[in-house]
Amino acid sequence: MAGKRSLMPPGEDALLARLLSKVPVCAGLGPGDDCAAVPGPARGEWLLLKTDAVAEDVHFLRSHDPAQVGWKALCRPLSDIAAMGGTPSEALVTFFSPPGLDASWWVRFYEGLGRAARRFGVTVAGGEMSRQTHGIAVSIALTGRVRRSHLxxxxxxxxxxxxxxxxxxxxxxxxxxxxxxxxxxxxxxxxxxxxxxxxxxxxxxxxxxxxxxxxxxxxxxxxxxxxxxxxxxxxxxxxxxxxxxxxxxxxxxxxxxxxxxxxxxxxxxxxxxxxxxxxxxxxxxxxxxxxxxxxxxxxxxxxxx
Amino acid sequence: MAGKRSLMPPGEDALLARLLSKVPVCAGLGPGDDCAAVPGPARGEWLLLKTDAVAEDVHFLRSHDPAQVGWKALCRPLSDIAAMGGTPSEALVTFFSPPGLDASWWVRFYEGLGRAARRFGVTVAGGEMSRQTHGIAVSIALTGRVRRSHLxxxxxxxxxxxxxxxxxxxxxxxxxxxxxxxxxxxxxxxxxxxxxxxxxxxxxxxxxxxxxxxxxxxxxxxxxxxxxxxxxxxxxxxxxxxxxxxxxxxxxxxxxxxxxxxxxxxxxxxxxxxxxxxxxxxxxxxxxxxxxxxxxxxxxxxxxx
Structure with missing residues (x-):
């Protein structure tokens, strides 16, 4: 091992492992891969599950076009479905909105999100809107399908x-x-x-x-x-x-x-x-x-x- | 209609309808109910999909016990699964963490989340952690199952x-x-x-x-x-x-x-x-x-x- 650093997991992975020790973990393909995968919906298929997030000043700025932020917010978890060889299906959109943000920001965000959804065959199945005191944040959960032999x-x-x-x-x-x-x-x-x-x-x-x-x-x-x-x-x-x-x-x-x-x-x-x-x-x-x-x-x- | 106010949807519902007009919407039971529902995973079953959120200073305070916040964060979407007559299965946890928040806050949060998960038969299938500039926020997406005849x-x-x-x-x-x-x-x-x-x-x-x-x-x-x-x-x-x-x-x-x-x-x-x-x-x-x-x-x- 001379000349090599020890393969310490970076901070995020170490924290994740510690957190997951506190909860019951999915029996299929659970945390640690790009998506989780559980049997179904059809025989020989797996259901892929993925969540991802974007936050203001971390993944985008207020000055960016909200439509591009919406595109990015959906395309990030889509990239994980891609990494499993899967086809995406439903999206659940949760957003946190700060005081004073005009609703038009979200309308434009959804326009970009909709463009990505149409292009990649995703439908929006639901969502949740919440206030928060500062900053915009969005989490998108996605389902996908993959043939078991192609996972x-x-x-x-x-x-x-x-x-x-x-x-x-x-x-x-x-x-x-x-x-x-x-x-x-x-x-x-x-x-x-x-x-x-x-x-x-x-x-x-x-x-x-x-x-x-x-x-x-x-x-x-x-x-x-x-x-x-x-x-x-x-x-x-x-x-x-x-x-x-x-x-x-x-x-x-x-x-x-x-x-x-x-x-x-x-x-x-x-x-x-x-x-x-x-x-x-x-x-x-x-x-x-x-x-x-x-x-x-x-x-x-x-x-x- | 004398003596009755017009049944205007409140602001949240009106904004949601406007946003959903921008995106392709799920063909099963989509937005507007407690959960979305799509066919599968087994014959005669529906897959329930739900996302919910908690944000600091909106749904909880920093002074609250993080384990109680974790309990609440999971039990909110569980309540929606309950409203569909369903049984919950997998959870995806997305959290936004502000600078300076000690990782122990999240460990304690996961302890409470784990207690709810064990009690109600939920497993954690994955998650995402993101920084944000202010405040704690969490989104949890849940899958569930329900017999079609019981939906x-x-x-x-x-x-x-x-x-x-x-x-x-x-x-x-x-x-x-x-x-x-x-x-x-x-x-x-x-x-x-x-x-x-x-x-x-x-x-x-x-x-x-x-x-x-x-x-x-x-x-x-x-x-x-x-x-x-x-x-x-x-x-x-x-x-x-x-x-x-x-x-x-x-x-x-x-x-x-x-x-x-x-x-x-x-x-x-x-x-x-x-x-x-x-x-x-x-x-x-x-x-x-x-x-x-x-x-x-x-x-x-x-x-x-």
Whole structure:
């Protein structure tokens, strides 16, 4: 383990584990993956359950277009449904509204949310509105469906599996964090055709999320950093640490890679699919691995660009 | 309509209707009832979906025991599952945490949430933690199950149906808003044995909620106010307007009442079941009907006692 930091879970994961020790936990696929999954609604299907949140001055600013905030609020949990290879279905929208906020803010928010809902086949099943004393906050819970044989989790990766990412990373604080497109179609295609051993979405940044995937698989990882696909003008450091990429990270068996890459180019010619490294048997982090983004560790906020 | 105010939806309901016009709405039983309901997970079953929220200085104070806040946060949506005659299953917990709040607050919150989860057969399937700049807020989304033949909605009441409430109303700001017991067992029993034409839970107070039930049924109502069962020391006005009673309100056919009341006493000897009035064919509110509690109309907050 010389030259590696111990694979300590970051603050958020440690707090979550402590909190979950206080409650009865779901018997299906529960906390710790992108979505929870329980049997149903049809035979051979799983029901996916996910909740996500955006808060003012953390994930967006009051000066941002509320329609973009509504888009983002729904697309964040959609990205998690994508990471399970699933198809989204119903949304429950809870919002907290501060004194003096005009109702038109929420109307515009719902316009953006509605645009995302129509595009990705989601219907709104209900919601709850509450006042709070300061700031806007929204939580969206989503259901989804996935065939049991297509369910992609975080934990099945094996040493030697190739680590693959969709799209390009870095630079989301410049605006992409409000306009990104969740990889639903790509996630379903990959679950069916790549049969990944593990898959997750990159919401906190590769620097935070890759160690989570490797830890869930019981091992470590090696990355060839210059191979990380980056948005124009982004450094490797940004690609690792900016967060809010909402691309997919997967672990696939090397034998599948060549045919997979060929078929991918035929179906998604405009979105790169890139090998960036591989899973290893030894838990631990590379020596100079950045921590990525963690709500409960870093004081700087996303969306403050 | 002389002597009646027009049945204008209160501010919260009007805003909700405006927001829902912007989004595709669930094809099953969607927004407007206590829970949404969609087919599944098993044949002849419906999946219930509900989200609810608590915010600091609105539903609780920082000085309250966080374990009681956790209890309340889960029991609020449980009360809605009860109103559908359902059995709860999985919870998704989203929380917003302000700077400087010690993690021990959340540990204690989860202890209370865990106590409610164990008591009512709920498991935690996932969650999300987010920072926000001020104040604590929590949203909990719940799934539940109900046999299709037992599903109780708000909208089936008919003119002449008796209006019936469980328990006693009023006085929740004195502390009961943190410690109430959701009427899950009672709701299931009533759905099976009373076959109510309509049922809902009283979260905003009879003054707000009864007009909603009557409007959903397409009519109005008459109440014999002195018959409203009240907690010790509460006025009729308090019983109508305090809110956060979390009792059940149902509309039952008069022919069922006598046998229903007898069987109820045998099964729930310590909880009153009381006829307070009846549904009528004419929409509208009684002349001096109080508005009850509405987050988006009244500046005073619950829990500030």
């Amino acid at each position: 992609a989790t975080r934990s099945g990766g094996k040493p030697g599996d190739l680590l693959v990412v969709t799209g390009r990373l870095g630079g989301s604080p410049g605006g992409r964090h409000l306009t990104f497109v969740p990889r639903l179609e790509e996630g379903r295609w990959l679950a069916r055709h790549a049969r990944p051993h593990a898959m997750m979405d990159l919401s906190d940044g590769l620097g935070s999320d890759l160690p989570r995937l490797a830890a869930a698989c019981g091992g470590g990882f090696e990355i060839d950093r210059p191979r990380i696909p980056r948005h124009r003008g982004c450094s490797i450091e940004q690609a690792l640490s900016d967060g809010e990429d909402y691309e997919l990270l997967l672990a696939v068996t090397p034998a599948r890679w060549n045919s997979l890459a060929n078929r991918w180019r035929g179906v998604f010619p405009n979105l790169p699919l890139t090998v960036i490294g591989r899973l290893t048997a030894t838990p631990g982090l590379p020596a100079d691995w950045p921590s990525g983004w963690d709500h409960f560790r870093t004081p700087d906020a996303r969306g403050k660009s | 109780a909605t708000r909208s089936g009441g008919k003119p002449g149906d008796l209006l019936v409430v469980t328990g006693r109303l009023g006085g929740s700001p004195g502390g009961r808003h943190l410690t109430f017991v959701p009427r899950l067992e009672e709701g299931r029993w009533l759905a099976r044995h009373a076959r109510p034409h309509a049922m809902m839970d009283l979260s905003d107070g009879l003054g707000s909620d009864l007009p909603r039930l009557a409007a959903a049924c397409g009519g109005g109502f008459e109440i014999d106010r002195p018959r409203i069962p009240r907690h010790r020391g509460c006025s009729i006005e308090q019983a109508l307007s305090d809110g956060e009673d979390y009792e059940l309100l149902l509309a039952v056919t008069p022919a069922r009442w006598n046998s229903l009341a007898n069987r109820w006493r045998g099964v729930f000897p310590n909880l009153p079941l009381t006829v307070i009035g009846r549904l009528t064919a004419t929409p509208g509110l009684p002349a001096d009907w109080p508005s009850g509690w509405d987050h988006f109309r009244t500046p005073d907050a619950r829990g500030k006692s």
